[in-house]
Amino acid sequence: MALRVPKSNSIQLFKDGYKVSSGIDEAVLRNIEAVSELSDTVRTSFGPNGRNKLIINHLSKLFVTSDAATILREIEVVHPAAKLLVMASQAQESEMGDSTNLVLILAGELLKKAEHLLIMGLHPSEIIQGYELASVKALAELENLTAHTVPSPPTLESLTVALKPAIASKQYGTEDILSSLVAEAALIVMPPNPANFNVDNVRVVKILGGNLSSSRVVRGMVFGRETEGIVKNLEKAKVAVFTCGIDIAQTETKGTVLLKNADQLLNFSTGEEKHMENILKEIADSGVKMIIAGAGVGELALHYLDRLNIAVLKVLSKFDLRRLCRVVGATPLARLGAPTAEEAGFVDVMETTEIGSDRVTVLRQEKGETTKTATIVLRGATINLLDDLERAVDDGVNVIKALVKDGRMVPGAGATELELARRVETYGSGLRGLNQHAVRRYATALEVVVNTLGENAGLETSEVVSRLYARHADGGASWGVDIEGENDGTLDATVAQIFDSMAAKSWAIRLATEAAVAVLRVDSIIMSKQAGGPKIPQQASGQDWDED
Template sequence: MSLKVPKANNLQLFKEGYKHLQGLEDAVLRNIQAVNELSDLVRTSFGPNGRNKLIINHLGRLFVTSDAATIIREVEVVHPAAKLLVMASQAQESEMGDATNMVIILAGELLKKSENLLVMGLHPSEVIKGYQLACIKALAELESEFLSHHLQLFESLSTALKPAIASKQYGCEDMLSSLVAEAALAVMPKNPKNFNVDNVRVVKIMGGSLAGSKVVQGMVFGREPEGIIKKVSNAKVVVFTSALDVAQTETKGTVLLKSAEEMLNFTHGEEKHLEKIFKEIADSGVKVIIAGSSIGELALHYLNRFNIAVLKVLSKFELRRVARVVNATPLARMGAPTPEEAGYVD
């Protein structure tokens, strides 16, 4: 009779070098160790005096940053317990836009304390129950520690913004917090919970410095208008998503011209058609056209002729924002807008 050593089930499903852990000593404590390693990785980058990290991602790109959200996004985390912490940090970034590093450090510290309790002999369910009671107590204490509920006031909003800005732009937090508070109050709804962060944008202009930053009511574009009209005020606006040009077929065509007269009249019909369209637009009171695509030379000629300013915005996201700012409906067809479709600019 021969002895046979039993093998673990489903060995062929795992890669070479895998480990099988079970019980308190192996599985739980190893999970805590993995989370602590991730917490220690970003701990030194916390706060305004945090150190930068040199990161090379899987594509070979180089990053030098102290931002925990960027570090977590570019580092490949494989361990499932640490992956949960990465997901929690990403949720914090998506919901609040700040304190991603604090989430990881706090979770790491809580698990460090729980590790000592588990080694002493407490059951994991008892530790979890204790943390749940502590969470209820902490939330109750936070209600008495708030600075101000009046987010509609400039001073309260500026004070609340300073810690978040200081961690990214240390030394400039006073100036930047005032600018951000001013911009946020300009678009703040009656219920601050419905605040849309997309209503505040940052535009970088070459040749300036941080000290030259200011808040602009409206939108700023990094290019000039296409035509000769450079400045318009108190005007009706129309937004087109299509090209301002003569419609052309996708296939090539052949035209047979038998005389010089036919050659002269070849583009005459297109010119008349475009002139009619832009005359109707001008007669409707429109003084500004925002185009989401190309602008033909002939179209630009008639726009200058009818004293209509034209601005080209190639980004569809910027086009949506400017349509929302001027309260206009983006049109896919070229023609005079209805009163409901046109917008207005000061």
């Protein structure tokens, strides 16, 4: 007779306050539900017809955008499984700068399909194996779908064509103007070896007023303010950069000065003035014709600088100051004094021009690969519009960075995903074993791009997908969704010149699969009690933003 040991129900493994969820129902399916909710949130913002989200962050700053990277950065996702998707999307943003929304919606759709398989009784390991097989097959087939290649070195026309779809997904209707601006700015700073293209050399300055058609590209670095003194234009000038203020030195502690007569008062202020004059004269004697100040400029100092015919520009952003040092080749100095030959920089042209009703200062270098800078001056009616235009420009510049390394492009408008879905489905049908179900579900999940583009454009998605499958079966691998719906909701992406970067697409598929697999591998969630500390003040319930 076997010995039966009674089980105790009072074993406490963790401290009080721990929460433990485990098993298919409590952990896996709940994780999938959370991820699906996040995916559905950003899904409506996908593509040219994507809707904007109005986000008010913890600092009460307002964002109106359809850019998934910005949405995820400003909303505070707390669910651990959803955070895995956020991290995958951030990896795509840092690597490629584009297709962040594709990672989210594809990973979300993969997990929705996995949910059906789990309910049917498949083990998560079989689903993971099937998804990994399908991902390898999809990436291998992606290599065979090249429809266009950006030449090296790129031309203005080839870059404009390549940028239009990426910018249209953020700013539909303005892609022609923005893509030509970004392409022009990129070519100004393009080094002899395009692979060394630096995205930081393309800057954006936003000036309120006017409209987008007034935007233009300026060679050099543009600052939205004019110089402080009377000198407004310079050529071939030596530059000194100071991070400190240019003013009479102040003591760190309070002091008392006892003055007994008028002469002492006069001599006291005269001594300070003489000291300031001597310092600025030393700077002028070293050949410096322009000073960049990282802090305030005193009136007395400005008076002497004007007498010495030295231009002064105030740059309060330390990031802009750092970029400016790279452009002029100067070392930022923390003390006021004459710079050495190694510390001083040089600028070919400094000029003050008028854009709209605003006066701006332009610093330009005529030669030199590393010091070349181009600035896109954006005009618009509201700050939110300008911010969104800037995000579209940043995406465009990042697309160029990816294309100069790998110029291959695949058909856009959902054509590539649908062709991959068709080929992965065929591959899955030939497999044996339970993982074939996961491979075929993976193929169905790839249709989410076509479905989302159709839904956001207001098309009948089931009919459009059926027509596209018929086109692709006849060998039309480049047929995608016509978001304008002028014909039957389909168009040839190659003829319409709608292309996506193959590298960005490849990274998105890889990262979405990895994120979905990472969520499926989790079978328990163990959450500790939150650390103590002051409570975060809660927002008053029922607060209406319209009443503020």
